[in-house]
Amino acid sequence: MQTQTVINTNQMKRFQDYLNRTTEAAPLATFRILFGTIMFVSLVRFVSKGWVKTLYIEPKFFFSYYGLEWIKPLGNFTYLIFLVCALSCVLITIGYRYRIAIILFFISFTYIELMDKTTYLNHYYFISAIAFILLFLPANVYYAMDARLKPELAFQKIPAWCIDCLKLMLGIVYFYAGLAKINSDWLYKAMPLQLWLKPQYDLPVLGFLFQQEWMPLVFSWAGMLYDLAIPFLLLYRKTRFIAFVLVVVFHSLTRILFPIGMFPFIMIGATLVFFKAKSHHKALQYLSIIFKINKTRFDNGKARFTTTLNGAAIRIKILICFFVLQLLFPLRYLLYPGALFWTEEGFRFSWRVMLMEKAGYTQFIVKDAVTGNSFYIDNSEFLTPFQEKQMAFQPDFIVEFARFIHDYYKQKGIHDPIVSVESFVTLNGRPSRIFINPTVNLAKEKDSFLPKHWIIPFEDESKGL
Amino acid sequence: MKKTGLLLIVVAQSLWSCGLNNTDSEVVADKYDRKAMLVNWVDNNIMPSFQHYKSKLENLKKASDDFIATPDRAQLEEVRQKWLEAYKTYQYISMFSIGKADEIQFSKYSNTYPTATGQIAVKIDSGNFDLNGISFDVVQGFPALDYMLFGLGENENAILERYTTNTNANKYKGYLSALVNRLTLLFNTVYDDWQSGYKAIFIQRSDNTASGSVNRMINAYIHFYEKDIRTAKIGYPAGTFSTETYPDKVEAYYSKKYSKELLLESIIAAQNFFEGKHFNGNESGPSMKSYLDYLTIKGKSEESGILLSKLICNQFYKSLYIANLLLPDLSQQIITDNTKMTATFNVLQRNVAYMKSDMTSAMSIAIDYADTDGD
Numbered sequence: 001m002q003t004q005t006v007i008n009t010n011q012m013k014r015f016q017d018y019l020n021r022t023t024e025a026a027p028l029a030t031f032r033i034l035f036g037t038i039m040f041v042s043l044v045r046f047v048s049k050g051w052v053k054t055l056y057i058e059p060k061f062f063f064s065y066y067g068l069e070w071i072k073p074l075g076n077f078t079y080l081i082f083l084v085c086a087l088s089c090v091l092i093t094i095g096y097r098y099r100i101a102i103i104l105f106f107i108s109f110t111y112i113e114l115m116d117k118t119t120y121l122n123h124y125y126f127i128s129a130i131a132f133i134l135l136f137l138p139a140n141v142y143y144a145m146d147a148r149l150k151p152e153l154a155f156q157k158i159p160a161w162c163i164d165c166l167k168l169m170l171g172i173v174y175f176y177a178g179l180a181k182i183n184s185d186w187l188y189k190a191m192p193l194q195l196w197l198k199p200q201y202d203l204p205v206l207g208f209l210f211q212q213e214w215m216p217l218v219f220s221w222a223g224m225l226y227d228l229a230i231p232f233l234l235l236y237r238k239t240r241f242i243a244f245v246l247v248v249v250f251h252s253l254t255r256i257l258f259p260i261g262m263f264p265f266i267m268i269g270a271t272l273v274f275f276k277a278k279s280h281h282k283a284l285q286y287l288s289i290i291f292k293i294n295k296t297r298f299d300n301g302k303a304r305f306t307t308t309l310n311g312a313a314i315r316i317k318i319l320i321c322f323f324v325l326q327l328l329f330p331l332r333y334l335l336y337p338g339a340l341f342w343t344e345e346g347f348r349f350s351w352r353v354m355l356m357e358k359a360g361y362t363q364f365i366v367k368d369a370v371t372g373n374s375f376y377i378d379n380s381e382f383l384t385p386f387q388e389k390q391m392a393f394q395p396d397f398i399v400e401f402a403r404f405i406h407d408y409y410k411q412k413g414i415h416d417p418i419v420s421v422e423s424f425v426t427l428n429g430r431p432s433r434i435f436i437n438p439t440v441n442l443a444k445e446k447d448s449f450l451p452k453h454w455i456i457p458f459e460d461e462s463k464g465l
Numbered sequence: 466m467k468k469t470g471l472l473l474i475v476v477a478q479s480l481w482s483c484g485l486n487n488t489d490s491e492v493v494a495d496k497y498d499r500k501a502m503l504v505n506w507v508d509n510n511i512m513p514s515f516q517h518y519k520s521k522l523e524n525l526k527k528a529s530d531d532f533i534a535t536p537d538r539a540q541l542e543e544v545r546q547k548w549l550e551a552y553k554t555y556q557y558i559s560m561f562s563i564g565k566a567d568e569i570q571f572s573k574y575s576n577t578y579p580t581a582t583g584q585i586a587v588k589i590d591s592g593n594f595d596l597n598g599i600s601f602d603v604v605q606g607f608p609a610l611d612y613m614l615f616g617l618g619e620n621e622n623a624i625l626e627r628y629t630t631n632t633n634a635n636k637y638k639g640y641l642s643a644l645v646n647r648l649t650l651l652f653n654t655v656y657d658d659w660q661s662g663y664k665a666i667f668i669q670r671s672d673n674t675a676s677g678s679v680n681r682m683i684n685a686y687i688h689f690y691e692k693d694i695r696t697a698k699i700g701y702p703a704g705t706f707s708t709e710t711y712p713d714k715v716e717a718y719y720s721k722k723y724s725k726e727l728l729l730e731s732i733i734a735a736q737n738f739f740e741g742k743h744f745n746g747n748e749s750g751p752s753m754k755s756y757l758d759y760l761t762i763k764g765k766s767e768e769s770g771i772l773l774s775k776l777i778c779n780q781f782y783k784s785l786y787i788a789n790l791l792l793p794d795l796s797q798q799i800i801t802d803n804t805k806m807t808a809t810f811n812v813l814q815r816n817v818a819y820m821k822s823d824m825t826s827a828m829s830i831a832i833d834y835a836d837t838d839g840d
Binding site: 195196198199200201202259357358359360361363368371373375376377378380385392414424425426429431432 | 497498499500671672673674675684692696700704705706707708760762773814817818819821822823825826827828829
């Protein structure tokens, strides 16, 4: 009993010491600048491609996340959300009114991300997660407008945990992405890479190699090992530079091979946070020359300690909870019966990136409970081709649409509409097979976190983590 | 430690197995080449069918001019015949709704049915034959011609009366002429665009992105199969998408004998394109079929392991067989025995699933035109 307490207090003390350890603020400042800039470019790119209109304004129906049904696009006002988000990026970049800016960014970006789950992307989730962490970090105390305007709030050094949080988040993303790749489809069958790489025959050199049976296997294994190892290679000084080269090569390659948007730039930019403060100072010096900024004013030698940070205790508690959740949430799939890739119960928000090639086909049937008359639904009457495609292989989409169909036809005078679906899904090149139990009235089913008994179990094997 | 050991075994195993695969990896003679497929499509299917359609439209134009000059029974028969021939050829080209055809909504204005007879009457009466306008798709194209050539009266005499002794005879002739001209103009816009550069662009865009030609064409093709054949020709009139049947919503409703023929032509057109068959002749070239074969994608069936391409082809044959059992007038078929129509719907349906999920997945074809990001 006595020793137990001693150990505990010892550990507490070590934790306190860690919290009080300080480090240069420069890496956080460059991270803030890069984050703001890249996100600004991403948002401008998104709007200029007309995607706000095609993805959020034109569709008649939107797929919501369970429990977040109230988050919907706001018609033409959706542009306003993008405007707010882009403006907050500018403020974040220059570090002006940082606290308000990052709050605005987090809310507006997360809102955009949650408006329609058709567009779910892991990297949007990653941005939201990073923005959440940034809410609690003093990213405006160095090389920022805030620090310039209020010299009493300018600090050259900040608590070390502030930078470590970002490293930990990146580490989780890579490591969990790597764990997810340890499955028989990925490692033994080289699926889905085989399907994705073969059509790229017209790339110089690689195109020829992709036609070889072993090449997709090499890529699969390399991808898995890369994801698992990269956080550690970035952490150790001796391997850091080579790790960063690997980061650049890996993400450039994905950029060439897949329509992956801004993600590679975001990841390459983010991993710079692993580098020592010296390189960040250098980078900021270059920036200072270009923009005629007096960098020395920020190098005031002052250190901000955790104890002097407003609401430090609550910040740390929230971040600890956040990371515990980050570590556990991707593992929730273990609580579900059935094959994860097939049912997708616990698939999203788990860093399962580019892991499978899935496509399907769904034909809804509505039956009048009284007259027994039945008819088929033309999905395109309500959904865009993109939504229809995404719905076809994701059960939570299917049930949400079924309930919508139920309500729609109830209003049209069909008695207690029975909604069932004929569906086929193909996974990683397997022949398509029946996906949803066609005898189930989906109008009576609800989306929830409980297992969906109306998914026909996966017949084939796919083993792994 | 245990994990590392396991990992090593896995590595060793897979190295061994891929080494094994490597030794017997034969040199694939007809390796998949998107450009070759595009060239085959253009040279042996798209352009020849376009040229064929062009000549059929010219014939129709001539026949309708002759009929307008001398509106008698023989000329009526002639223009009806030419209309049918053009309509049948149309089934082979309407799937190419990419580029200009997509831009001007070629198929919407050429073949939207049922045609709006009431609106046509108003148009004829007004003497204003302007057919440009988004809502005018229901008063033009083949379905409107179907009505003008077969539906204006109970019998041929009654129809001929409209073009001869009727007080509005000139307006009827004028509208007929406007319809044929519009149909021709629509097609020529598309054809000229292909001739004057689009052909080269189409072949050149052989990349595997959502906006690449293969992607666009396969999306257009699947849309044609799903919406234009399965849904429009069978599904809607047979009441598959509603609580009641609509015998008057069949294609070529007024001529009362060609709807099945047009259906069969469209299924053959879809199959030929899938197999990369030359429009003139029986040879075939690089196609969706040969691509699937190259990827050796297997399909699901009772005897599993049959190539997906084979399953799709078989399904086309089955569709043709079942569709062939229908009455020549699908409208009549719906009234007498609609189950044959639903049977046709179902047999067509299977290939929608094969093509929309298995085929596109195997070929990494995005089922949408939006170049959105993935992750």
